[in-house]
Amino acid sequence: MEKRxxxxxxxxxxxxxxxxxxxxxYIRFGHMRGRRRRHRxxxxxxxxxxxxxxxxxxxxxxxxTRVTVVKSAPFHGPFEILVRGSRLALGRGxxxxxxxxxEQE
Amino acid sequence: MNKKKLLIALAGNANVGKSVIFxxxxxxxxxxxxxxxxxxxxxxxxxxxKGYTIDIIDLPGIYSLSTYSLEELxxxxxxxxxxxxxxxxxxxxxxxxxxxxxTLQLMELETPMVIALNQMDIAKSxxxxxxxxxxEQLLGIPVMPTIAVKGVGIAKLLEKAIEIVEKKPxxxxxxxxYGEEVExxxxxxxxxxxxxxxxxxxxxxxxxxxxxxxEIEREIQRINPQIISAAKKLAVEIENIHGxxxxxxxxxxxxxxxxxxxxxxxKLVSPIKPTRxxxxxxxxxxxxxxxxxxxxxxxxxxxxxxxxxxxxxxxLSDVLYGLEPLFAGAFGTxxxxxxxxxxxxxGLIAGITIVLxxxxxxxxxxxxxxxxxxxxxxAFLMDNIMHKMGLHGKAFIPxxxxxxxxxxxxxxxxxMETQRExxxxxxxxxxxxxxxxxxxxxxxVGNFLGIHWALALYLxxxxxxxxxxxxxxxxxxxxxxxxxxxxxxxxxxxxxxxxKETWFRVAExxxxxxxxxxxGSFVLKLAEVAGWLEPIAAVLSPVTVVWLGLPAITGITLIxxxxxxxxSLVMLAALLGTSNFAQVPGFGPVQMxxxxxxxxxxxxxxxxxxxxxxxFGWKKALFITVFEIAFAILVGGIAFRLLTLVA
Numbered sequence: 246m247e248k249r250x251x252x253x254x255x256x257x258x259x260x261x262x263x264x265x266x267x268x269x270x271y272i273r274f275g276h277m278r279g280r281r282r283r284h285r286x287x288x289x290x291x292x293x294x295x296x297x298x299x300x301x302x303x304x305x306x307x308x309x310t311r312v313t314v315v316k317s318a319p320f321h322g323p324f325e326i327l328v329r330g331s332r333l334a335l336g337r338g339x340x341x342x343x344x345x346x347x348e349q350e
Numbered sequence: 351m352n353k354k355k356l357l358i359a360l361a362g363n364a365n366v367g368k369s370v371i372f373x374x375x376x377x378x379x380x381x382x383x384x385x386x387x388x389x390x391x392x393x394x395x396x397x398x399x400k401g402y403t404i405d406i407i408d409l410p411g412i413y414s415l416s417t418y419s420l421e422e423l424x425x426x427x428x429x430x431x432x433x434x435x436x437x438x439x440x441x442x443x444x445x446x447x448x449x450x451x452x453t454l455q456l457m458e459l460e461t462p463m464v465i466a467l468n469q470m471d472i473a474k475s476x477x478x479x480x481x482x483x484x485x486e487q488l489l490g491i492p493v494m495p496t497i498a499v500k501g502v503g504i505a506k507l508l509e510k511a512i513e514i515v516e517k518k519p520x521x522x523x524x525x526x527x528y529g530e531e532v533e534x535x536x537x538x539x540x541x542x543x544x545x546x547x548x549x550x551x552x553x554x555x556x557x558x559x560x561x562x563x564x565e566i567e568r569e570i571q572r573i574n575p576q577i578i579s580a581a582k583k584l585a586v587e588i589e590n591i592h593g594x595x596x597x598x599x600x601x602x603x604x605x606x607x608x609x610x611x612x613x614x615x616x617k618l619v620s621p622i623k624p625t626r627x628x629x630x631x632x633x634x635x636x637x638x639x640x641x642x643x644x645x646x647x648x649x650x651x652x653x654x655x656x657x658x659x660x661x662x663x664x665x666l667s668d669v670l671y672g673l674e675p676l677f678a679g680a681f682g683t684x685x686x687x688x689x690x691x692x693x694x695x696x697g698l699i700a701g702i703t704i705v706l707x708x709x710x711x712x713x714x715x716x717x718x719x720x721x722x723x724x725x726x727x728x729a730f731l732m733d734n735i736m737h738k739m740g741l742h743g744k745a746f747i748p749x750x751x752x753x754x755x756x757x758x759x760x761x762x763x764x765x766m767e768t769q770r771e772x773x774x775x776x777x778x779x780x781x782x783x784x785x786x787x788x789x790x791x792x793x794x795v796g797n798f799l800g801i802h803w804a805l806a807l808y809l810x811x812x813x814x815x816x817x818x819x820x821x822x823x824x825x826x827x828x829x830x831x832x833x834x835x836x837x838x839x840x841x842x843x844x845x846x847x848x849x850k851e852t853w854f855r856v857a858e859x860x861x862x863x864x865x866x867x868x869x870g871s872f873v874l875k876l877a878e879v880a881g882w883l884e885p886i887a888a889v890l891s892p893v894t895v896v897w898l899g900l901p902a903i904t905g906i907t908l909i910x911x912x913x914x915x916x917x918s919l920v921m922l923a924a925l926l927g928t929s930n931f932a933q934v935p936g937f938g939p940v941q942m943x944x945x946x947x948x949x950x951x952x953x954x955x956x957x958x959x960x961x962x963x964x965x966f967g968w969k970k971a972l973f974i975t976v977f978e979i980a981f982a983i984l985v986g987g988i989a990f991r992l993l994t995l996v997a
Contacts, residue, residue: 336832
């Protein structure tokens with residue numbers, strides 16, 4: 246992958262304004278809070294972080310994918326996002342973990 | 351003549367018209383139940399066609415075949431283990447890329463398949479033109495265009511599916527070719543597994559091991575742990591080359607392949623301009639008009655259901671109670687007569703007067719909202735509020751249902767992704783005041799103390815729901831999942847599908863609730879006839895009289911409320927001999943509020959408990975029940991003391 250030029254910046258998806266697009270670079274995960282770590286041994290496989298990242302991938306947020314924020318619901322609500330030709334509602338907690346390269350004009 | 355049997359599975363993303371096709375194919379020959387031991391719905395049907403008896407199974411709507419949700423796991427296992435003769439993959443033509451991502455995974459399972467390219471009409475209205483021949487050629491799988499809601503193309507689809515079975519295509523359909531490095535690792539793993547026999551195809555297992563799929567890892571671990579460590583090593587190698595996790599690399603490449611095929615097969619013929627559906631979407635999700643629409647819609651729905659329900663329920667009740675003399679004539683008015691009428695028949699009437707007037711309209715509206723696409727917009731708008739309780743937007747749907755009846759609401763918690771969220775949502779639902787609880791609140795507090803007291807009680811209940819929801823969220827172990835949901839385009843729902851879905855839900859409700867209501871009502875009548883009610887009231891009096899400050903008789907009526915919540919009020923009127931509660935000595939405003947508060951919280955009714963048992967097992971159902979009884983008594987006692995202090 247070529248080095249990013251100075252006109253591009255990397256930021257969480259949540260920093261995009263309505264109508265803006267970006268290219269997914271990576272998904273940050275693994276920041277588990279202590280309380281949950283304790284319970285890790287009894288968690289079901291599909292409830293682990295692995296599942297969380299996999300889920301986002303399965304919904305199309307793979308690195309290099311172009312995503313567009315349509316809007317976000319008020320009071321820190323979820324984001325409406327266009328990805329791969331479909332319209333998704335994405336909770337803020339998830340959107341915060343998706344990092345995108347913002348295209349600036 | 352011995353008929354030939356076939357097994358066809360329908361698979362695809364959620365909301366692509368799978369159930370519409372299922373309904374077209376099977377008509378009323380359907381059976382809807384659960385997957386053994388799972389809270390995942392299983393819809394099966396039979397159909398006779400060209401001398402075949404065809405069993406059709408409608409797999410849950412999913413986006414992938416990993417193990418993120420129970421639905422995905424169940425679907426994958428079904429295809430691998432039961433080996434349907436052919437899988438019909440229903441694909442939404444208007445969202446081709448995402449749908450093909452799933453198709454490619456189905457292909458990796460190496461199952462014979464045909465694609466139903468559905469919603470061609472919606473794709474067309476969005477300006478998407480799909481070259482089916484090209485798509486067929488690119489995938490190496492027959493593609494049949496359909497418009498399921500109009501029944502277009504379904505017969506041809508079925509013919510094609512049978513043709514595939516009869517011809518048994520000699521060569522396997524092509525599969526996604528991943529990048530060179532990935533393919534090399536897949537090859538190495540497959541080499542290692544040459545002697546391993548497993549339900550899944552070897553290439554599939556190799557890919558899934560590289561992706562770190564836990565279910566497959568567990569199974570292979572038992573057979574040969576060396577394979578796992580080899581896979582882990584290879585996965586790290588890929589990670590080092592790409593700088594992303596191996597699972598990310600594979601998913602990425604799979605999506606790229608889906609994207610390539612989609613782009614090659616579809617053409618955007620007209621410039622994208624907002625369609626009617628798009629404008630409706632913008633209006634209903636707007637930060638002002640969206641919430642206004644939501645509030646108006648909710649009020650309208652509840653108003654019409656309660657008005658219709660109240661009227662019909664009264665009417666039915668009159669008609670059914672008109673049968674009483676008939677029964678008295680047949681069985682006499684002795685103990686037998688009392689048990690048959692008061693026990694069995696009144697239980698049955700109680701059930702009927704809930705199901706027809708309230709449950710049926712509720713389900714009709716719910717499925718209308720779901721199939722049209724509005725439900726996902728509601729989830730979008732309500733997500734942040736639900737988050738405060740540790741749930742996400744989708745949980746609003748069962749909670750909304752709970753205002754009608756807690757039973758379907760508990761069953762409706764299946765829409766949540768994980769077992770943990772299902773349980774949390776169901777717990778919250780059992781605290782939601784259902785139609786029967788509303789009867790108590792309005793009939794007692796609303797009637798005698800004024801509507802502002804009734805509203806205050808609702809507010810208290812909401813605060814309690816909120817607090818307990820948060821508490822449960824903290825206590826129950828596991829990861830919270832955030833909202834991630836597709837908002838498909840608005841469309842006019844297929845009425846027959848809605849009617850059938852409603853019918854199966856109602857049948858399910860009857861199966862769960864009716865036996866319990868009737869048995870419960872019989873037992874209570876027996877207790878009454880045997881003269882056990884007074885002693886029971888006496889036993890309960892330390893709680894009812896001393897702690898809650900209620901008349902002793904409420905101990906009995908609250909027991910009746912377990913059958914159906916509003917019975918606690920009806921019985922109270924019957925035992926007191928008046929429905930003008932204001933004139934009953936020792937039952938003042940404070941008692942009214944305390945009684946209502948307790949009735950509201952103290953126990954999920956017996957049918958709700960049955961629904962909880964069905965989906966979560968005895969232990970959890972019992973725990974919720976006991977907790978809520980204790981909690982209601984606690985809150986009731988505190989309220990009694992506080993209110994006495996104030997008054």
